[in-house]
Amino acid sequence: ELKVEQNPLFLSMQEGKNYTIYCNYSTTSDRLYWYRQDPGKSLESLFVLLSNGAVKQEGRLMASLDTKARLSTLHITAAVHDLSATYFCAVDFTNTGNQFYFGTGTSLTVIP
Amino acid sequence: DAGITQSPRHKVTETGTPVTLRCHQTENHRYMYWYRQDPGHGLRLIHYSYGVKDTDKGEVSDGYSVSRSKTEDFLLTLESATSSQTSVYFCAISLTGLANADTQYFGPGTRLTVL
Numbered sequence: 001e002l003k004v005e006q007n008p009l010f011l012s013m014q015e016g017k018n019y020t021i022y023c024n025y026s027t028t029s030d031r032l033y034w035y036r037q038d039p040g041k042s043l044e045s046l047f048v049l050l051s052n053g054a055v056k057q058e059g060r061l062m063a064s065l066d067t068k069a070r071l072s073t074l075h076i077t078a079a080v081h082d083l084s085a086t087y088f089c090a091v092d093f094t095n096t097g098n099q100f101y102f103g104t105g106t107s108l109t110v111i112p
Numbered sequence: 113d114a115g116i117t118q119s120p121r122h123k124v125t126e127t128g129t130p131v132t133l134r135c136h137q138t139e140n141h142r143y144m145y146w147y148r149q150d151p152g153h154g155l156r157l158i159h160y161s162y163g164v165k166d167t168d169k170g171e172v173s174d175g176y177s178v179s180r181s182k183t184e185d186f187l188l189t190l191e192s193a194t195s196s197q198t199s200v201y202f203c204a205i206s207l208t209g210l211a212n213a214d215t216q217y218f219g220p221g222t223r224l225t226v227l
Contacts, residue, residue: 004154033215042202043155043218088154090216098143098206099170100216102154 002026002093006103013079014111021106023072023089031092032072033100034063036085043088047074079110115139116219118203124225131190133222135203137183143206144186145170145216146178148199155202161186193226200224 003026013019023032034047047056049065049072056063060083062075072089086107090100115138125131135144142163147155147170157170159178167178175197177189190197203219 042220045215045217048215090155098214098216099157099160100145100155101171102147102156104152104154 002091002101004089004091004101004103006087006089006106008106009104010107010109012109012111013076015080016078018078019076021074021076021087021108023074023091023103025070025072025091025093025101027093028067028070029091029093030065030067032065033090033092034072034074035088035090037088037105038085046087076108079108081110081112084108084110116203116205116217118201118219118222120222121220122223124227125193126227127194128192131193131224131226133188133201133203133224135186135188135219137186137205139205139207140183141205141207142183144180145204145206146176146186146188147202147204148172148197149202149221150199158188158201193224195226198224198226 005024007022030051032049035043036046037043047063052067054065060077065072086105088102088105090102092100117136119134145160146158149155156172158176159170161167161180179187201222204216206216207214
């Protein structure tokens with residue numbers, strides 16, 4: 001079965017702290033994507049990870065991919081309130097059609 | 113902005129009625145997708161298209177049909193809406209599809225309520 005699991009589902013953290021969101025998936029893939037969604041809004045693409053060991057960084061967010069462990073992480077450094085949102089990872093298990101399987105999302109709240 | 117619009121943005125309908133949602137893109141991209149988003153499930157793929165008149169089923173296709181008669185439009189139809197189809201529906205496009213493993217860009221969403 002093709003599954004993508006994220007944890008934690010809910011995360012409340014103080015400004016200035018660091019934390020990591022985990023994305024595990026069930027079957028080999030080297031195509032993993034991270035998105036951000038603000039309440040009532042659409043999804044915004046954050047990172048595209050296409051190989052084992054890939055690391056991408058943008059501001060206070062850094063994403064990495066370990067295809068052997070079937071694990072991606074989204075690390076948040078020195079959180080600020082503007083990072084409050086729901087974060088999704090998505091995996092493309094297929095070689096055709098670019099079909100994404102999404103995790104259930106991590107709802108992040110950064111408290112001043 | 114990938115030039116994706118969805119219509120309508122909100123719709124309330126009754127069980128048993130047909131409903132069609134429209135996704136329109138302005139950039140001539142080949143790949144288009146329909147997802148539904150429900151609490152606790154993330155986004156799930158309903159159908160996708162890889163060209164005019166070329167479509168295929170996704171993870172949760174039962175109760176839905178699609179059509180793509182023009183590159184720019186991808187229609188999602190609920191032939192007889194049920195309350196379980198109450199959801200937020202997102203359309204997405206992929207700039208180049210398979211070859212470059214591009215990310216997908218999402219439209220603004222349609223909130224559908226089936227009473």
